[in-house]
Amino acid sequence: MDGRREPDLGGLHRSERERHLGSGRATNDDCGEDGVCPGDPGYNGADRGETDGRPTPGERNFDATDKDESDQIGLTGFEIFDVHRYELIDDEEDYRVFSRALPPLEDILLEGGRNLGMFFSSGPFPLQPGQTERFSMALLFAGHDFTDPRNMENTSLARKKETVQQIYNANYQFARPPDKPTLVAIPGDRQVTLIWDDVAERSFDPFLRENDFEGYLIYRSSEPNFNENFLITDATAR
Structure with a gap:
C-alpha cells in the first residue's frame, strides 16, 4: 500500500473494481461501448470508453450486459402437456395459460413415453415499438439416476443445473x-x-x-x- 485512497466503488463486482483501478490497458473488459476488445473478431479500433479505467455502458459485465446483475423477471409460468392439447390459435386461452402462477411440483411430474409440449412464460412487461428484450433459457437432460424426483440432490441433473447456473452467472464466460x-x-x-x-x-x-x-x-x-x-x-x- 502506498497510502493512496481508493475511489469509492460502492457495490461494484471485483471485475468492475479492477476496471476502475486498472492501468489503462484493455484488460478486464475495458473495451469501450461496443464491447469488442483488441484481438476479438470484428475489432475496428478504439472507441469511446476503451482503456479509460472506468466502466462504460456497453462494455461486458457492466450494467445491462451483466446478466447476473440486470433486472430479471424470471420464470412466471410453466405448462407441460400432451402435444395438440394447446394449438396457439385461441388468444384468450393462451393468455390464461401463460399468465397463471407456476403449478406445484407434484402437478408437473409426468411419466415418459409421451409426446409432450411445454410453454414457458415470463411477464408481463411493457414492450414498446422497436424495443428489444433478451431472455436466456436452459433445458437440462440427464440419465435417470434418482428414485424420487422430489429429491434431486447429488444427481446428474442437479450437477448440470449447478454448472449451467455458474455459466450464466459468469455471463457465459467460461x-x-x-x-x-x-x-x-x-x-x-x-x-x-x-x-x-x-x-x-x-x-x-x-x-x-x-x-x-x-x-x-x-x-x-x-x-x-x-x-x-x-x-x-x-x-x-x-
Missing part, C-alpha cells in the same frame, strides 16, 4: 478450447499433407484471460467415422 483452425488436406502419393491456419494460436480465453494455446493434436483413424474412439471420462471424472 474455460473453452482455442478456436478451431481451418484444415486443408492435400492428397499425395501414399501420403496426405495437412495445412492449417494459426487462428487457434491467436485465440483468447476470456475465462483464464490469456492466450492459452498449448499445441496441436492430430489423430489418425483406420475408419472414417472415428467409431473406434470411446469416452474415457466426463467432467466429473466418472
